[in-house]
Amino acid sequence: MTLTTSNARLHDRAEELMPGGVSSPVRAFRAVGGEPPFIVAGHGARVRDADGHEYIDLICSWGPLIAGHAHPAVVAAITAQAARGTSYGLPTPGEVELAALIIAALPSIEMVRFVSSGTEAAMSALRLARAATGRDAVLKFAGGYHGHADALLARAGSGVATLGLPDSAGVPASTAANTLTVAFNDLAAVERVADAVPLAAIIVEPYAGNMGCVQPRAGFLEGLRRVADRTGALLIFDEVITGFRVGPAGAQGRAGVGPDITCLGKVIGGGLPVGAYGGSRALMRLVAPLGPMYQAGTLSGNPLAMAAGIATLRLLDDAAYARLEDIGARLEHGLVVAAHRAGTAVRVQRVGSLLTLFFADREVWDEDDAKTSDRERFAVFHRAMLRRGVLLPPSQFECLFLSLAHDDDTVDQVIAAAVASLEEIR
Ligand SMILES: *Cc1c(COP(=O)(O)O)cnc(C)c1O
Numbered sequence: 001m002t003l004t005t006s007n008a009r010l011h012d013r014a015e016e017l018m019p020g021g022v023s024s025p026v027r028a029f030r031a032v033g034g035e036p037p038f039i040v041a042g043h044g045a046r047v048r049d050a051d052g053h054e055y056i057d058l059i060c061s062w063g064p065l066i067a068g069h070a071h072p073a074v075v076a077a078i079t080a081q082a083a084r085g086t087s088y089g090l091p092t093p094g095e096v097e098l099a100a101l102i103i104a105a106l107p108s109i110e111m112v113r114f115v116s117s118g119t120e121a122a123m124s125a126l127r128l129a130r131a132a133t134g135r136d137a138v139l140k141f142a143g144g145y146h147g148h149a150d151a152l153l154a155r156a157g158s159g160v161a162t163l164g165l166p167d168s169a170g171v172p173a174s175t176a177a178n179t180l181t182v183a184f185n186d187l188a189a190v191e192r193v194a195d196a197v198p199l200a201a202i203i204v205e206p207y208a209g210n211m212g213c214v215q216p217r218a219g220f221l222e223g224l225r226r227v228a229d230r231t232g233a234l235l236i237f238d239e240v241i242t243g244f245r246v247g248p249a250g251a252q253g254r255a256g257v258g259p260d261i262t263c264l265g266k267v268i269g270g271g272l273p274v275g276a277y278g279g280s281r282a283l284m285r286l287v288a289p290l291g292p293m294y295q296a297g298t299l300s301g302n303p304l305a306m307a308a309g310i311a312t313l314r315l316l317d318d319a320a321y322a323r324l325e326d327i328g329a330r331l332e333h334g335l336v337v338a339a340h341r342a343g344t345a346v347r348v349q350r351v352g353s354l355l356t357l358f359f360a361d362r363e364v365w366d367e368d369d370a371k372t373s374d375r376e377r378f379a380v381f382h383r384a385m386l387r388r389g390v391l392l393p394p395s396q397f398e399c400l401f402l403s404l405a406h407d408d409d410t411v412d413q414v415i416a417a418a419v420a421s422l423e424e425i426r
Contacts, residue, residue, distance in 0.1 A: 007035065
């Protein structure tokens with residue numbers, strides 16, 4: 001079998017060889033029907049599949065590709081590093097440089113540890129919070145996704161919600177018992193839980209991205225900070241999506257609220273596998289080898305990932321963030337107008353270059369609101385957009401991602417496809 005055999009043949013073979021034919025569940029298109037395209041190449045804002053179809057890509061690898069596919073600076077950085085070797089299992093200059101960029105950008109981080117995925121970052125952040133507080137219980141929010149570590153799979157948002165699984169099989173009840181869940185934006189519930197149970201941590205996506213794009217209500221993040229301080233819990237911001245995407249200092253910079261521990265991933269690896277967690281010097285001193293909290297990784301701080309991350313972050317100046325904001329606003333406006341013209345009830349929610357079009361007739365402030373969306377209609381819309389050459393994330397509960405490679409013209413093509421698709425499915 002060659003690399004460029006057809007989508008259909010690849011799909012059949014993949015389903016024989018891998019569960020669902022995929023390496024991560026949401027890629028299987030179960031929520032929208034049909035079969036996923038097998039991607040053979042990506043350039044800028046576009047990808048091409050094994051049948052030779054081109055799409056405007058609004059998945060962007062689920063967030064990392066803020067510079068678009070195969071950005072020349074990123075490719076050059078990876079290539080140069082690869083020629084010098086791909087992994088040494090010893091410290092490298094790239095780690096020092098990327099750590100310095102992260103620490104300079106995020107005032108709440110004084111030291112950082114690199115890992116290989118967002119899952120690892122969140123899992124390790126919890127371990128750190130437990131090590132620091134000597135407590136076991138953690139509070140998360142329904143619809144918040146923090147990777148697939150056992151302790152964080154309760155009410156875990158998009159992928160899980162899409163498959164209709166309340167939780168994952170295989171998570172010990174004893175582990176799940178230490179994970180408490182309340183609705184996003186429900187500060188009174190947070191107060192209640194934090195008063196009743198000694199919490200090691202409150203972990204939150206400050207701008208939620210895994211129940212679709214959902215913003216914190218005014219005062220919610222400040223309230224979490226207050227509750228954490230009052231009860232001795234640590235506040236963890238999972239900025240795996242929002243870090244270096246919604247602004248130079250992430251969601252914490254945009255919202256003006258600082259966490260104790262930050263989880264990063266996605267953008268900081270520029271499309272290579274990466275994650276990181278960081279916080280104050282005092283907290284990070286608990287991490288081995290300085291302290292008693294063990295955490296390690298063969299490929300952690302991988303030189304290729306560091307090179308791609310550094311090259312990506314160097315592209316993100318003020319002009320780049322202004323640009324991401326502009327195209328985000330352009331797309332938001334175009335989609336709202338398109339839906340209005342088609343007479344379709346939608347709710348478009350956006351933070352910078354993250355955006356979700358909910359087929360819902362009310363504002364979405366939490367997972368229950370998100371679940372009022374008409375998922376059947378989203379599925380039909382998704383297929384209609386795909387036929388018009390626009391690749392949307394295959395779930396109502398995901399954000400679509402824009403990149404610096406999505407110019408006005410590309411965004412206008414997406415809007416035109418949405419006008420026609422919404423008209424067609426009305
Ligand atoms: C993607 C994501 C993760 C998990 O990152 P992986 O690299 O997929 O393990 C964690 N938290 C949030 C908010 C994410 O969006």
